[in-house]
Amino acid sequence: MASVSEQFFSVDEQKAICATVHRAEKKTSGEIVPMVVAESGRYPLAARRGATLLALIAALLLTGPVAARFWLNEANLWVFLSLFIPLFLGSHFLVNAVPALKRLMLFDDEMDIEVRDAAFSAFFTEGLHKTRDSNGILIYISLFERRAWVIADSGISDRIPCQQWEEVITVVTRGIREKNQCQALCQAIEMVGSVLEKEFPIRDDDQNELHNLIIR
Numbered sequence: 001m002a003s004v005s006e007q008f009f010s011v012d013e014q015k016a017i018c019a020t021v022h023r024a025e026k027k028t029s030g031e032i033v034p035m036v037v038a039e040s041g042r043y044p045l046a047a048r049r050g051a052t053l054l055a056l057i058a059a060l061l062l063t064g065p066v067a068a069r070f071w072l073n074e075a076n077l078w079v080f081l082s083l084f085i086p087l088f089l090g091s092h093f094l095v096n097a098v099p100a101l102k103r104l105m106l107f108d109d110e111m112d113i114e115v116r117d118a119a120f121s122a123f124f125t126e127g128l129h130k131t132r133d134s135n136g137i138l139i140y141i142s143l144f145e146r147r148a149w150v151i152a153d154s155g156i157s158d159r160i161p162c163q164q165w166e167e168v169i170t171v172v173t174r175g176i177r178e179k180n181q182c183q184a185l186c187q188a189i190e191m192v193g194s195v196l197e198k199e200f201p202i203r204d205d206d207q208n209e210l211h212n213l214i215i216r
Contacts, residue, residue: 129153
C-alpha cells in the first residue's frame with residue numbers, strides 16, 4: 001500500500017514537478033531537490049499525552065456507574081485503575097492511528113524542531129552537500145506537520161540570505177492548505193531557479209548531480 005507521501009502527488013504531478021526542476025536547472029548550475037516525507041518524527045510523547053488525557057476523562061466518568069453496579073464506593077480506586085489501564089492502551093493505539101488526533105497532542109515548537117532536524121539530516125543523507133559548487137538546495141515538505149523548510153548549501157548561503165527563501169516556504173504551505181500542492185511546488189521551484197540563475201548561471205559542462213524529486 002502506498003504511503004501518504006507517495007499518494008500526495010499523482011504520477012502525472014510527479015512528472016510535472018521533475019520537468020519543472022529540469023527546466024529550472026537548465027538556467028543554473030545550482031541543484032534543486034524537492035523532497036516530500038510523510039512525517040519528520042514518530043512523536044511517542046504525543047501518544048502518551050493523548051492516551052493519558054482520554055483514558056483519565058473516560059475512567060473518571062465511568063468509575064461511578066461501574067462501582068455502583070457492583071455495590072462499591074463510587075470513588076473506589078481499584079475500579080478507577082481497572083478502567084484506566086485498558087482505556088489507556090486503547091487510547092494510545094487510537095492516537096497513533098489518527099494523525100489529526102495525534103497532531104492535537106503536539107506543541108508547535110515540537111513539530112518545528114523535528115521538521116528542522118529532519119530536513120538538515122535529509123540534506124546530508126541525500127548528498128546535497130556534495131555538489132561541485134556547493135550550491136545544492138533542498139525544498140523539504142513534511143506532510144504530517146504541515147511544514148516546509150528550505151536548506152541551501154554553503155555556496156548559496158554565502159551569497160543569498162536565508163530570508164530569501166521565506167516566500168518560497170509560504171507559497172508551498174499555502175498551496176498545500178488550498179489543495180493545490182503540485183502547482184504550488186512547481187511555482188516554488190521556479191522561484192528558487194530564478195534566484196539561483198542570477199548567482200549561479202549555467203555552466204557549459206554542467207551535469208545533473210542529484211534527484212529531481214524525492215518521496216519518502
